[in-house]
Amino acid sequence: MDERKRDSMIAYLRHRMEDFGISPDALAATLAAEPAAGRYRSAHGESWSGEGVMPQWLKQALSAGQSIGHFELSSGAAAAPSPHARAAAGADWTNDPFAGSPLARSNSR
Template sequence: MDERKRDSMIAYLRHRMDDFGISPDDLASALAAAPEAGRYRSANGDSWSGEGAMPQWLKQAISAGQSIGHFELSSGSVSKPPPPAGADWTNDPFAGSPLARSSPARS
């Protein structure tokens, strides 16, 4: 990502955080406190704890040549919670990502 695009993205994120009353500290604490849902996760959000039978999505990815390590979550990974009720995420490119997971500030 070039520097201009990065700066533009940062400005956008700061604006969205201001819209929802999210401070950088709120974001950091939400990312640090989020529970881990599994040991492996697909791009679609499917997860697997590593126990029991390997799920089909992971078997297919490995058969296609992908490394299982590609799907392994790091200790700082976060789960995918449902979007907050009443929020319009239709035009938000970060909806569902760690950047959009903090709750709005409570009045």
């Protein structure tokens, strides 16, 4: 990623954090927290270990054409939603480019 794109992404993330009242310290604490069990995670915080029956949310996403790799967590990237993310549960994440990624940690069920 070139430096201009990187700077643009950082500005976007800072703006979104301000919109939802997330401080850099809260984000760092959440990322440093003990990882939750699970190999796959949805944008809504639902997770699945990859063992046993596949959950309905993942079946629906795969049926809609999404790749299972889209939901796969990298080692150490899984973290429980922060209290700030839970407070923003009413947020509309449908147009968020990070939905389904480790950057999206909203539990907006």
